[in-house]
Amino acid sequence: MAAQQHSAAEENKRHKHEGPKKHIIxxxxxxxxxxIAFAMVAAGEVNTTFIYIMLVVMALIQxxxxxxxxMHMKDRGHVFPIVGILGGVFVVFTIVIMASYWAWW
Known part of the structure; x- marks a missing residue:
C-alpha cells in the first residue's frame, strides 16, 4: 500500500499541470x-537594416x-526532440549558406 501511495505521489509530481496562466502570458x-513588428514595418521611416535586424531578433524570441x-520543450524528457530540431536548424543553415556561395560563383 505504501508503494502505491509513493508511486501515485511521483506520478502527480511528474505530470503536474501548470494551468493556463503561463500560456496566457x-x-x-x-x-x-x-x-511591434508590424508597427516597425508600417512606420517606414526607420532604417531598413535596423528593421531587418529587429525582425530577426523578435522572430527568434518568438x-x-x-x-x-x-511545445513544452522547457520540460524534462524532451532531449531527443530538441536534438532533432537543432540538427534540422543546422542542416537548413548549411543548405542556405552553401546555396548562397554556389549562386555567387
Whole structure:
C-alpha cells in the first residue's frame, strides 16, 4: 500500500499541470511582438537594416516562446526532440549558406 501511495505521489509530481496562466502570458507576449513588428514595418521611416535586424531578433524570441510554452520543450524528457530540431536548424543553415556561395560563383 505504501508503494502505491509513493508511486501515485511521483506520478502527480511528474505530470503536474501548470494551468493556463503561463500560456496566457506567453500568448500576450507573442501578440505584442507581432504588433511591434508590424508597427516597425508600417512606420517606414526607420532604417531598413535596423528593421531587418529587429525582425530577426523578435522572430527568434518568438520561436523560443513558442517552443518553451506551447511545445513544452522547457520540460524534462524532451532531449531527443530538441536534438532533432537543432540538427534540422543546422542542416537548413548549411543548405542556405552553401546555396548562397554556389549562386555567387
Amino acid at each position: 506567453a500568448f500576450i507576449f507573442s501578440i505584442l511582438l507581432t504588433i 520561436v523560443f516562446i513558442q517552443m518553451g510554452f506551447w
